Amino acid sequence: MDINNYINSGILELYVAGALSDEENKEVYDVMLKHPEVLNEVLQIEAAILKLTEATAPKDAILDFNPIANKISSQTDTDTKVVNMKAEKLRSSWLSVTGWAAAVILGAGLFWAIQQNSELQSKIKVAETDKEFLEQQIEIADTDLKEAKHLITILRDKDILAIPLGGQAVYPEAYAKVYWDKATNSMYLDAQGLPEPPEGKVYQVWSLTLNPLTPTSLGTLDDFMTDDNKIFAIENSNASEAFGITLEPAGGSESPTLEQLYTLGTVASVS
Structure with missing residues (x-):
């Protein structure tokens, strides 16, 4: 006692x-x-x-x-x-x-x-x-692990096209990479090499055909600041010959602002 x-x-x-x-x-x-x-x-x-x-x-x-x-x-x-x-x-x-x-x-x-x-x-x-918080964290970690395994499977697929996007004049140090599955019209963009956008600005992804040069918007990276791994899933059913990323006003633009072109890469440049 x-x-x-x-x-x-x-x-x-x-x-x-x-x-x-x-x-x-x-x-x-x-x-x-x-x-x-x-x-x-x-x-x-x-x-x-x-x-x-x-x-x-x-x-x-x-x-x-x-x-x-x-x-x-x-x-x-x-x-x-x-x-x-x-x-x-x-x-x-x-x-x-x-x-x-x-x-x-x-x-x-x-x-x-x-x-x-x-x-x-x-x-x-x-x-x-x-206990509830711990269970939520475990569930989130489990989900993240499954997504990571799924992403690795996709990136290792021999039919996936990997297109590097090099930095342009506005920011030569920038880089990104596109992983495109033509069969499913799905695409993953690794934007880890882009700097944080200024307040009121957003990155916008473009599918390009070269002759004549025709840009088609694939959407904006609205979650860029909150996405830790900076990998974004994008739908792309276009006959893309190149991909570019520009910095646009929040909400995006109808056509790319070429003076704010951060990265660019052509499908033909795949090695």
């Missing part, structure tokens, strides 16, 4: 207040016999009740019953009845005070128990929230 936890459980206050069952009282009594610190704690609680009683009792109250006994012996029967009534009133007052003190101790013990239960419930809720 953890004696400190037992002392702090509030059961000793209930014992002193007389709020326990006979079986519980016997249990506390047995513990007091085995553990002097528990007995000492009970004595301290009782002492606290006495101090509380003294603090709440009238300042001029006299609890010496000897003068009352002398008064009784010198009075008539009628007077005796009056004195007995006063004594009974004093006894009732004393019981009222001690009962009130016991109620305070009982209330304190119950408040402590309620507070401990509330703290326990809070810890349980935190644990449940942590």
